[in-house]
Amino acid sequence: MKEIKQQMIDRILKAFPDAKNTDYDGNRLDIAIKKESVPALLMHAKEEMGFRHLSHIAYIDWIEQGEFEIVYILWSPSDKLKLFIRTRIDRENPVMDNIDMIWRQANTYQREMREMLGIEFPGMVAPDEFILEDWDDIPPFRKDFNTLEYVNRTFWHRPGREDAQDVRETITKRSGEEIPDFAKKYSR
Amino acid sequence: MLTLILVIFLGGAILTWLGRKINPLLGDLLFLVSVILPATMFVMNIKVGDTIAQHTLLGIDLVWGLSPLAHLFSLVVVGLGVMLSIYSISYMRGKEKVGMYYFSFILSIMAMLGILVSRDWISFFIFWEIMTWSSYLMVILNGKKVQSIGIKYFVFSALGAYSMLMALVIINSQLGSFMLSDTFNNFQHLSPANQILIPVLLLVAFGVKSAVMPLHIWAPDAYSNSPMGYTAVFSGALSKMGVYGLVLVIISMTTQLPAGSLIRIIVAWLGGFTAAAATLWAITQDDGKKLLAWSSIGQLGYIVTGVAIGTPLAMLAAMFLVVVHALFKGSLFMAVGAIEKQTGTTDFKEVNGLIRKMPVTFISSLLSIIALAGIPPLAGFVSKWMLYEALIQNHNYLLVVLLFFASTAAFLYAYKFLHGYFLGQEEPEWAHVKEAPMSMTIPMLLLALTTFVLGTWPQLLFNSIDSAMQYLGYDATNGKLWTDSVLFSQWGDKVALQPVLYAIIAVFLFFAIFLYFKGRKATRYVTTKDISTSGEIPKEWENLTFKVNFMQPFERAIEPFLKRQIEKYYLGFGKGMEALFDFTRRIYTGNGQTYAIYAIVFLALLLIFRVSLFG
Amino acid sequence: MEHILIKILGAIATFILAFIVGMTYGGVVRKITARVHNRLGPPFYQNFIDALKLFSKKTAIHHGVMHFLGPAFLMVSSVVSLMFVPVLIPGGDSWYNSWFSNMIYDGDLIFLIYIMVFGSLGMALGAGQTGNPNSSIGITRGLSQMVGYEIPWVLALVSLMLMYKTTSIVDFINVQQETGTWLMFANPFAFIAGLFALMGMFHYSPFDIIGAPAELASGPVSENGGKFLFTMMSSGSVFSFVKLTLFVDIFMGGASNLVVLVIKTFTLYMIPVLYGIVSHRYRTEQAVTFFWKWPLFFGLLAVLYAVL
Amino acid sequence: MVGTPVLFIAIPLLAAFLIPLLGMIWKESVRIVPGLVLMYLMVLAVSLMGHVAHNGPIIEIIAGWAPPIGINLVFNAFTGFLVTLIIFMGLLVWLYSYRFKSNVEYEPARKYFILLMMLVTGSTGVVLTGDIFNLFVFIEITSISAYALTAFYTGRDSAEASFKYVMMGSLASTMLLIAIMLIYSQLGTLNMADVASKIHLMDPTLKAISFILFVVALGVEAEIFPLNGWAPDAYAEAPGPVGAAFAGIVVKAMLYALIRFTYTIFDLSGAFNLLIIIGLLTLVIAEVAAIRQDKLKRMLAYSSIGQMGLVMVAFGIGTREGVFAALFIMLNHAIIKPLLFFSGSYLVYHSKKKYISDIDGMGKLAPFTSLLFALGAFAIVGLPPFAGFWSKLSFLVAAADNDMVLIIALILAVSIVEIVYYMRVVNRIFFFKRTTGLLARRPTFNAYIVMSVLGIIVLMIGFFPDTVTGYIQAAADSLFDKTQYIHSVLTASIQ
């Protein structure tokens, strides 16, 4: 396993000298790379190295650094290896290359990212809204989005909900029963 | 007079063609005149008679007269011809090759009348061929797949025509006369081999035109490829010429044969298979034209079965169906033509939801479809009922089941037809569609209403059929099988048509009033976009109509049948022949030395075989 | 004039009878189904309550004229075919016998078969105009299935026609009266084939893919609520009465009075119902090919038996 | 009477020699003189036909020697019919090719019309002569002018076609000469009537051999299978009107010779069967080959060969009706095939390779020519009410009277093949989209006239076949009446 992993990493580093490797245990390879090289690396991984399956595209909002991180998670069925390809893009100008011609399913993840983080994918064919229909606020998965404020503004709360008390405590108050210890332990 | 009528047709055809070149309006006018004028003259002046006109060509007497049987068929031809000519004016407006269309239309009407008035085989054959090539011009008029469809049609027509030609020259050599009546009267004088050969040849000839099973493969494509205004004639009248011939052959020839009953049973079963198989094929079609084309083949199968069984009741049923089929199929083809005219397509997958846009077309289609399916208040039922009765009386029980299956399966394509065009979602794409012009809707509505009238008062037609059948040598059936719209079977059963009609109308009105007038006040029309689709609001461009793979479950069920197309075998045969031809062609190598060798070898062969040649 | 009036009143009485019997049977079936499921189930009059509720519901929308006429066509088919089926043995001795002799001498079996499918075409049209794809899918399934069961059904009938040289239902009853043998014993193969066809006609499981609620949203009726559904429901009830009565007339000797009629029809009705409760659902093509295997075989056997 | 039968040979021959001389004086005369000659001959033929109809056959004796020794010309209903046909065809070919593509210049026109005159001379000579050796001479005249006409477009392909023709033709001449020698050695006479009256004296083996040699020799020119290898090439490579002339003139003359040998001179019983066999072979193989052709003219050529096969089968029936049918087919073929060749060569006028696909969509560009072509196609496949139907009908009636059911079936099956390839072309003309950018060529005025005349005749025969059947009937009677022929020739005296 280790040899194969090392071999893989060497191949990637050889093809993409600017890639940075982080070692992980198990069957995980982790490569960080510049935004521009991502499609090439993905193509390389798919066509040359047997990572035929795109499992997922994850995304992280690094608000402090002013960056979004996008993680492409690939799976090689032949070598049973996972490949994480990380890249970071500017938070102020969130544009990423569209890769749905490499994997069709990437389209779905990109649409999600478009709505949830507001990342643009030029050239992606997806006319419709995906999850958030009629959304006009800032994208909700950005860390500067204040959910509670939005909820208070948009929806209503039923009276009596404000205290957000533990149900068991309320029951205790009403009926005077003691709460068992194990219940206290797991209660909020 | 008869000659004059035919000459008017012929001259009218040419004049219309020329007139159309000069001025479209003049062409239209001439077209109407040269169909309606001689048609009217024909109906008014030509009475049933043996010899109305006589000519001699090449020492052969061409005798023209009108038998009662031909009179019945001529009613169909003239009626459909006039209706369709009115229809065609609007239908062909703005299309290409209108002059050619008019020309071929008039010529085929002339040829059909000519066939019917022919009392000798030569003029029969001449008009038959004129009919063939004028309809051939129609088949390829649209210019689609001319080489495959057109040639297929012509080859099969030629197969039929040449079978007929062969039969008639044999008849002439044996009997010394080309007259139809001599042929039938002196049929016993033929040699035994020819007594089998000639009916078989003629059955092939007429079987091609009436699209009996192994000879039918030209029909769906030819029907659907010709302009709709003509397809109605094609299916309604032209194919009936094949039936006319079949009637003559079967009744006048095979009845005189010991083996005749076998031939007739075979033909009857072929007709039954045609009906069933064509119905199944009709179900799988996604184009209205093709669907109706297959449906026509199926209906012709019923007619052929009825003719082949040949008992008085079967004959009555077949003749009735001849007329009724012309009516309802004419109306349906006109409806498809109207849809094609208004929307530009006939594909079920493209057009739908026209019911509110084209109500008259819908109503006439609905009536015709009900007649087609054989549901009681309309005329289709009468013929089907009589056919079943006849078959049961004749102890062809399995054939009854086969035809019953066909007619039940016909519901599938009947519904597919109505659903495909008229029902389903109303599309914004077709929002601009308007009802077809009056000159198109009125003929089709008239034909459809006629089926309604004939369904309740079939005796209007029975008398005419009766005289035709007496001509064929049947006893007068009048009174035995029906009285005043009551059909009697010989097992003492009956169907009273008028009470049925009244019952249906009464109940229908009651519930229609109940639902409609009670509901109307509180009820509001909503568009077909407003349907319960899991709360989704369909977008404008979304078409929710179920139309792709419409009959897929059924198609899956009949898949083993669909795999075996007769056409494939023909194609294989054609390919094999082409290969053989190509091989033969290589005899001509283009090499002079080879040719010289051929000459020497030929000489040598002749010299070697001279004894066997010259003794 | 008086004669016609009596006829009309008799027709109304027949209709009411058919309605009540059909509805009650429907309710009883629900009850029986529930008991088989080890449930209490609704009361046997539940269908009447449902019908009343549907009737009292408002019908706020429609999708066009055919949407109105579809249920009407269905009802016409049911009622008119009811008029041609002898409910009781004609000329029987019970005092109400003459009420139910509507038009039974005016149509034969072939006529009846055709008028019976008239309704499904009408309903198909009504369902088609709603524009709901589920309706159309249900309709195609239903029509396909109809083609399937029609063959054994016609084979069974033809074999009987062959045996007794008649196409009249009344004559079939008379034959059974005279010989004292029910035709289900005289030609058991025809009965079996007919029974299969009957199961198909009732659209109970395993042949209930037409209106499969989970996938098709009840198929052809999915756009019909309120009065539309009421009409369809009642015509369906009447129609099941027609089918059962016809079957009883042909194969089980008819009924001399209403009690016998109810017993015979109910017994017959239980066969598809009980079979349906315990069986899975066929896909359409499976159903069609099913009808073209054993039922077809039995039908052919019936004809063979009749010939011999 | 305007003249005597010898003028049919003499005048065109004279014209052929005079044309270059006159051409030196007035260049246009090379075009006009042949026309005048042919017109005169047409008038002569018609008047002689009228004469024959009333007064019986005309036997013209050349050079004052009585028939068994000298050469005589026979103008009876049969030969007169053929001569009229040949002259008529010559006239049409002349009119059509008055200013045809390559005749515009003086020099080729001069050659062309000389050769045409020679062709007419030879053909009329073949038909009219009553002497076997004289027949050989006229056949040679015809053939040689035909070789030259084949090579008229001095190209590689034309030369090749012509060479093939020459090769086959010389083979045929040799055999013909051998056959003539055999007859002369046995009977000591070469006068046809004389030979016919003495043929029973001949040794049966030698008789059969000489007949076979005649069949093979004449078969080359009459395009019977398998001797017709040259024909498609020649038809395709020769100018359009020449193809028509071959179909309308040469083949007719050669077929006449074959028939004359079969019917009048030889008394072999199996000869008719031989005719039927080779006729059927020719028909089937030619039609089958025609369906696979991709060049228009070649297709027409094969069709032409097939028609000749049909004529031969009709002659082979051996009854009066059969001969009638054969002559009727010949007549129709002589009218329809030129119509097809003429209109067809205008349809592919600008095309280099003359492929059938080059005429796609011509119906729009050249409606009149296309219509005439379609008319010709409809007529030749025997669709009523056009001319071809009646001849086919009379043939079938004749065949059926002799119980040739299988032959009828075969011929009708072949007719379906014929329909397929003609309809393919007609469909292409009218219902295909124009694929190549080639333009249509407007027919010249005289070509218009020729084609219209032919078209009108096709329609006329189609609607009123009785206008021509009288002549054909007389011709058939005259061919069939062998004794009368012998008698009239042998008793002819110098007038």
Place this chain on the structure above:
Amino acid sequence: MYNDKNSQKIVDIIQNYARKHSLWVLAYGTGCGAIEIAPTMTSRYDAERLGIRGAATPRQADVLLITGYLTVKTVKRVVRVYEQMQDPKYVIGFGSCTINGGMYYDSYNTINLLDRYLPVDVYINGCMPRPEAVIQGFVKLQELISQGKANGAAKYKENLEWYKANQKKIAPKWFERAPEYNW
């Protein structure tokens, strides 16, 4: 509008009796609540004995049963389904999510109060309510029907503008596109 049993006419009593004993339920199975419908309908709890049965389409249904939280995306469809149902019609809110948002009370995409958007006749409390509770809810609805008090549809019609304003607040584009509801 709020007529009690005494002011009902005889026709109303009969109709209400029929309506009460024939509740055709369109179960809008959002969230986790749909799992409770199956036991409610099947052998153990057998809701059919009360005349309750499933309806396949909104056109045939009497009761709209909403079984859990509604996101903005689903609430649009629910409103649409409700409007497609024919009068008389009832809504049952099922589980605490429909009452006050439940555990999703602070989600940006989940509505908290169903009754701001649809007229709820009966709420069934619990997370999840057991089948007994569900049946009790239905019985309560039946009571309301027989008393003539289950007239949420009338309420919706009366306060249509208010409801529409609330609906448009969360999904403006959609509700502008939706067919007008005026019956």
